Amino acid sequence: MSKKTMGIHHITAIVGHPQENVDFYAGVLGLRLVKQTVNFDDPGTYHLYFGNEGGKPGTIITFFPWPDAYKGVIGDGQVGVTSYVVPKGSMEFWEKRLEKFKVSYTKIERFGEQYLEFDDPHGLHLEIVEREEGDINPWIIGEVTPDVAIKGFGGATLLSAQPDKTAELLEKVMGLELVAKEGDFVRYRSTAEIGNIIDLKLTPIGRGKMGVGTVHHIAWRAIDNQDQLEWQKYVKANGYGVTPVQDRNYFNAIYFREHGEILFEIATDPPGFAHDESQATMGEKLMLPAQYEQHRAQIEQGLLPIEVRKLD
8 A cells, every 4th residue: 555645735833923923924925814713722822724715725824823932943853944836927026025024035046946035923934936836826915916926835844853764754655756856955746736845854953942933733635534544544554653533623634743753744635614604704703613612702802813904
């Protein structure tokens, strides 16, 4: 038996003040806030989801905002950089937009592609790259229109405590294709058009510390519940401890920590984000899972208010 993931489902990170988080990802980067809910394991904390207009897998970045939490350290055992892909010809727009909002950036080249590297307000490392692949994102906010809007993930750069072990997992278990090596990086590709490029750094840089400005986990796509159960058995058979299936309302999830200490999730594509509110109104109000609905008043009282603001 062998399996191949289609690529990244979502990436989840820890950040600071929730309004700063919303202002940056919706107001500056032009992503849609597709879901306001809470951390199912800590309902006093938001869980905010941002993605393309439809909230499709491969476009979703999610956040646990902890305003008073300690600062994390990006390092081994984490996603080091989250990459976003934009349409060809839109890089000049993004340079000007980052400058407009006083976001410092650096231009770099990797594997023959030009990237803009920058940090979000809480220290999360991001980058933007142009590619033909991926559907245009029709979501419009401010000056971010479909011809320049972020399509979804370009991919991610992984920092591993044991890069050789992580490389083996990516290729032999997750089913990614090794496509190139350059300097201190090796590049893998999945079958999807977005969220499909993984760059693995081959030299450890020192262990990361979880906190504000760091990625908590990276999630990979499973087609459906049956596919996920097959993944659960397959990953376990390859020597990794895998959790039982967790119902996350918008997808089912299983988790395992690979040998390079990065926390992996495998999440189902369905049911998606429009099953408990309409596609047109996704993200406009706080949605709670059934077990917390009876505590809505208490939960809402404890959460800082947020709103999507047009900053242009």
